[in-house]
Amino acid sequence: xxxxxxxxxxxxxxxxxxxxxxxxxxxxxxxxxxxxxxxxxxxxxxxxxxxxxxxxxxxxxxxxxxxxxxxxxxxxxxxxxxxxxxxxxxxxxxxxxxxxxxxxxxxxxxxxxxxxxxxxxxxxxxxxxxxxxxxxxxxxxxxxxxxxxxxxxxxxxxxxxxxxxxxxxxxxxxxxxxxxxxxxxxxxxxxxxxxxxxxxxxxxxxxxxxxxxxxxxxxxxxxxxxxxxxxxxxxxxxxxxxxxxxxxxxxxxxxxxxxxxxxxxxxxxxxxxxxxxxxxxxxxxxxxxxxxxxxxxxxxxxxxxxxxxxxxxxxxxxxxxxxxxxxxxxxxxxxxxxxxxxxxxxxxxxxxxxxxxxxxxxxxxxxxxxxxxxxxxxxxxxxxxxxxxxxxxxx
Numbered sequence: 001x002x003x004x005x006x007x008x009x010x011x012x013x014x015x016x017x018x019x020x021x022x023x024x025x026x027x028x029x030x031x032x033x034x035x036x037x038x039x040x041x042x043x044x045x046x047x048x049x050x051x052x053x054x055x056x057x058x059x060x061x062x063x064x065x066x067x068x069x070x071x072x073x074x075x076x077x078x079x080x081x082x083x084x085x086x087x088x089x090x091x092x093x094x095x096x097x098x099x100x101x102x103x104x105x106x107x108x109x110x111x112x113x114x115x116x117x118x119x120x121x122x123x124x125x126x127x128x129x130x131x132x133x134x135x136x137x138x139x140x141x142x143x144x145x146x147x148x149x150x151x152x153x154x155x156x157x158x159x160x161x162x163x164x165x166x167x168x169x170x171x172x173x174x175x176x177x178x179x180x181x182x183x184x185x186x187x188x189x190x191x192x193x194x195x196x197x198x199x200x201x202x203x204x205x206x207x208x209x210x211x212x213x214x215x216x217x218x219x220x221x222x223x224x225x226x227x228x229x230x231x232x233x234x235x236x237x238x239x240x241x242x243x244x245x246x247x248x249x250x251x252x253x254x255x256x257x258x259x260x261x262x263x264x265x266x267x268x269x270x271x272x273x274x275x276x277x278x279x280x281x282x283x284x285x286x287x288x289x290x291x292x293x294x295x296x297x298x299x300x301x302x303x304x305x306x307x308x309x310x311x312x313x314x315x316x317x318x319x320x321x322x323x324x325x326x327x328x329x330x331x332x333x334x335x336x337x338x339x340x341x342x343x344x345x346x347x348x349x350x351x352x353x354x355x356x357x358x359x360x361x362x363x364x365x366x367x368x369x370x371x372x373x374x375x376x377x378x379x380x381x382x383x384x385x386x387x388x389x390x391x392x393x394x395x
Contacts, residue, residue, distance in 0.1 A: 019262060020066065020201070020338075020364060020365065021063055023113075023117065024074075024117050025113055025116060025117065026067040026115075026381075027065065027073060027113075027281065028065070028067065029063040029064060029065055029066060029281070029283065030063065030064055030065075030066050030157075030200050030201055030202050031061065031063055031285065032061060032062050032063065032064055032153070032156065032157050032161045032200060033061050033161060033162055034057075034058040034059055034060050034061050034062075035057070035058060035156070035161060035162045036055060036056065036057040036058075037053070037055075037056055037155075037156055037159060037161075037164065038053050038055060038056075039053065039054055039055075039056045039155055039156075039220070039225075039262075040052065040054060040133060040220055040262055041053060041150060041262045042166075042262065043168060043257075043260070043262075045257055046257065046260065046262050047263075047264075048262070049219065050219070050220070050262045050263070050264060051110035051220060051266055052220055052221075052222045053220075054220060054221055054222060054223065054224060054225060055224040055225070056152050056156070056166070056225045056226075056228060057224070057226045057227070058152060058153065058156055058227060059141070059223070059226060059227055059248070059251030059282060060140075060141035060227070060285065061285040062140075062141075062149075062153055062282055062283060062284050062285050063188040063282065063283045063284075064149055064153065064154075064157045064202065064280060064281070064282045064283075065195050065202075065220060065280035065281045065282070066121070066193075066201065066202055066203060067097075067203050067204065067280065068097035068098075068192050068203075068204050068208060068209060068211065068278050068279070068280045069097065069098050069106075069109070069218070069278060069279055069280055069281060070094070070095050070096065070097060070098060070192055071088060071093035071094055071095075071096055071097075071098045072093070072095060072097070073098070074086070074098040074101065074109060075093065075098075077108075077109050077112050077113075080112070080116075081112060083108075085329070086098060086099065086101055086105075086273060087099075087100045088100075089188070089275045091188045091189055094191070095191040095192055095193075095365055096189045096190065096191055097189055097192055097204070097208055097209045097278040098278050098279075099189060099209060099273065099274070099275045099276070099277065099278055100272075100273040100274065100275060101273040101277075101279065102270070102271060102272050102273045103127070103212050103245050103267070103269050103270075103271075104127075104269075104270070105150075105273060106118050106148055106212050106279040107123045107125075107127055107147075107148065109281075110122060110123065110145070110146040110147050110148065110281055111123060111145070111146075113145075113146040113281070114145030114146050117358055119144055119145040119146070120127065120132050120134065120144045120145050121134075121145050122143035122144065122145035122146060122147035122283075123143075123214075123376050125147075127214065127269075128231065129142070129143040129147070129214070129229075130143060130145075130229070131143065132144045138229060138231045139227065139229075140153070140214075140227065140229050140284060141227065141284050142284075143284055144283075144284065144286060145283070146281050146282070147214060147281070147282055147283065148212055148213055148214040148279060148281050148282060149213055149214065149280070149281075149282035150213060150214055150215055150228070150229045150282075151213045151214075151215040151228075151229075151230070151246045151248065151264070152225070152227075152228045152229070153282060154205075154211065154213050154248050154249075155248065155261060155262065155270060157200060157207040158170040158198065158202070158206070158248070158249065158261040159198075159206065159261050160198050160199030160200055161199070161200050163199040163200060164199060165199060167198070167199075167261070168257070168260050168261065169206040169207075169259065169261065170198045170202070170204075170205035170206040170249070171196055171197055171199065171200075171202075171205075171206075172196060175206065175207070175256075177195060177196045178195050178196050178197075178198065178204075178206055178207075179195065179204070179206035179208070179250070179254075179259050180195070180207045180208045180252050181206075181207040181250065181251075181252065181254045181255065181257075181258075181259050182192060182252075182253050182254060182255050182327050184207075185207070185252035185253070187252065187253060188252060189208055189209060189252050189275075190252070191373065192204055192208070193340075193367075194336075195338050195340065195377030195382070196339070196340045197276055197336075197337075197338065197339055197340055199233065201337070201338040201339070201362070201364065203340075205248075205249050205261070206249055206250060206259045206260065206261065207249065207250050207251060207252060207254060207259045208249075208251065208252055209249075209251050209252070209276060209277050209278040210247040210248065210249060210250065210251045210265060210267075210276055210277035210278070211247060211248050211249050211277070211278060211279050211280055212245060212246075212247055212249065212267075212277060212279040213245065213246040213248055214229070214245075215229060215230040215231075215245070215246045216230045216231070216232060216233050216243075216244065216245060216246070216269075216330070217230070217244040217245060217246050217266035218230045219249035220258070230246075233269075243268060243269050243270070244267060244268055244269060245266065245267055245268075245269045246264060246265075246267040247264070247265045247266065247277055248263065248264055248265075249261075249263060249265050250357070251265050251276045251277065252276070253276070253374060259267070289329065307361045308362075308363050308384075308385045309361055309362055309363065309382075309383075309385070309390070310361060310363055310383035310384060310385050310387065310389050311355045311357065311358070311359055311361070311379065311383075311386075311387040312335065312357070312358045312361060312366070312368070312383055312389060313355070313356070313358075313388070313389045314333075314355075314356050314357075314368065314389070314390050314391060314392060315353050315354065315355055315356070315391045315392075316333060316354045316356060316370045316391075316392045316393075316394070317351070317352070317353045317354070317391070317392070317393050317394070318331070318348060318349070318350045318351065318352060318372050318375075318393075318394045322334070327349075327373075328347040328348060328349045329347075329348060329372045329373035330344055330346055330347065330348065330372075331344070331348040331354055331370065331371070331372050332345075332346040332370070332371045332372075333345070333354075333356045333368070333369070333370050333371075334368070334369050334371075335358055335366045335367070335368050335369075336366060336367045336369070337338055337361075337362075337364045337365055337366035337367065337379075338361070338362040338364035338366075338381075339357055339361060339362055341361070343356055343358075350373060361383055362383075363383050363384045363385055364382075365380065365381070365382050365383075366380070366381050366382075366383060367379075367380055367381075368380075368393060369379050370392050372394050374395075375394045377392055377393070377394050379392060
């Protein structure tokens with residue numbers, strides 16, 4: 001697995017597609033290898049601010065949140081710092097993406113994570129990137145701690161990075177498969193990671209909530225760009241500036257093409273949060289990346305997985321304690337991880353074992369869930385090039 005037993009430090013040397021990092025704070029992040037892509041409206045039906053399309057090259061690698069930052073994660077920050085918790089509009093908290101957070105709130109959360117884990121802060125109070133020496137830098141790859149993604153990083157990751165298949169939405173040309181939007185959201189946010197992931201194993205980059213980026217809003221250039229980052233408000237002339245930040249991806253009430261990987265909007269940088277936007281974190285990959293780990297949990301919490309696929313087989317049984325209900329329900333078995341899949345078995349009664357198999361699934365950590373009526377059971381499983389065989393019983 002690439003881990004060393006010689007010290008209490010986990011070091012990353014080589015990381016391949018589908019590799020996940022779980023930080024000491026328990027946040028899952030996905031490795032994104034740098035590369036070149038076409039940024040903007042590559043389908044021709046987007047808004048004017050998505051044009052002109054232009055080539056962008058990212059010369060560095062980075063990590064980005066596998067999921068949007070959740071209420072559970074942000075509430076932990078509030079409790080640790082005495083900060084007032086944001087509202088949830090009565091929709092619930094937990095694994096829903098945090099809402100009612102401003103750009104400054106998101107920066108404060110990222111800096112808290114960095115300090116908590118002994119990393120240099122990546123932003124000052126104005127949102128400028130800081131290098132490891134604490135000085136302002138305009139190069140995102142010089143920022144070591146946690147931060148918001150640049151707009152270019154965000155779109156590159158949403159498109160699937162080097163493994164992009166050219167989908168309009170993040171992971172599919174069918175928005176229903178990957179996005180919570182006006183057609184399926186029920187007019188509210190939904191728990192993160194419940195739909196399919198994109199080519200890199202990242203969830204919800206289309207729909208659910210708009211996601212804040214670190215860039216100031218500006219028009220696109222027509223020329224090729226290398227490591228672009230708009231680091232200051234745009235001068236409009238006569239002493240006026242455009243104090244807006246970029247948000248990406250659409251949200252739970254977006255329609256049709258309004259949540260594509262090219263969709264962009266802007267929000268006044270000091271505006272209080274709203275119910276339509278949240279954020280996900282990012283971090284520049286460093287050759288010296290290292291994280292403390294607990295040897296008791298090392299294998300389950302800090303894995304990198306070799307490139308390849310495996311097989312997952314299981315038997316799900318509805319326990320006999322349910323037999324007295326004299327009823328049947330559909331049994332839905334799903335996996336969430338580098339990819340998401342689901343199988344439904346109709347009219348299953350108590351005591352009936354059901355054999356389930358998922359073939360050729362990418363290596364990685366998966367959450368396996370079986371649901372029968374209102375009863376749900378879940379289990380975490382690691383696939384790493386072999387066959388994983390286990391049982392689940394719904395009591």
